[in-house]
Amino acid sequence: MEKEERGIAERLEAATELLERTLxxxxxxxxxxxxxxxxxxxxVEQSRRETxxxxxxxxxERELSELKAGAAQNALNPLRRTLPSTTSEMLAKHGIGxxxxxxxxxxxxxxxxxxxxxxxxxxxxxxAGAIA
Numbered sequence: 001m002e003k004e005e006r007g008i009a010e011r012l013e014a015a016t017e018l019l020e021r022t023l024x025x026x027x028x029x030x031x032x033x034x035x036x037x038x039x040x041x042x043x044v045e046q047s048r049r050e051t052x053x054x055x056x057x058x059x060x061e062r063e064l065s066e067l068k069a070g071a072a073q074n075a076l077n078p079l080r081r082t083l084p085s086t087t088s089e090m091l092a093k094h095g096i097g098x099x100x101x102x103x104x105x106x107x108x109x110x111x112x113x114x115x116x117x118x119x120x121x122x123x124x125x126x127x128a129g130a131i132a
Contacts, residue, residue, distance in 0.1 A: 087124050103131065 096105055106125070110118045125131045 084124060087121055090121070106131065 091106075091109060093109075096102075096109055106122070110121055113121070122131070
């Protein structure tokens with residue numbers, strides 16, 4: 001009987017050793033497999049990020065080309081810069097004609113007007129680009 005028990009105990013020890021080695025191998029393999037899954041998911045996430053950045057780049061390039069086209073169109077077709085006829089006539093009476101206006105001469109010409117009228121005339125000249 002003791003011999004049988006010893007045989008059973010030896011077989012149980014051998015089975016236990018085999019199970020421990022198998023468990024170690026399974027844990028090792030599991031670590032390798034999870035590392036592969038992490039690398040695969042990181043690759044997928046990077047691809048998504050690259051796609052998002054590529055889309056943003058395309059949108060930015062499109063907006064830039066639209067802005068350049070708008071700027072070129074504005075350069076070819078500048079805003080009309082004219083003064084109302086009453087302002088032009090009043091300035092002509094004081095010897096101020098086309099082209100840039102000297103500020104001192106302008107102030108002397110506008111001295112007879114009220115403050116609101118002087119502001120209005122100067123703002124018209126600013127819009128027309130006659131004074132800086």
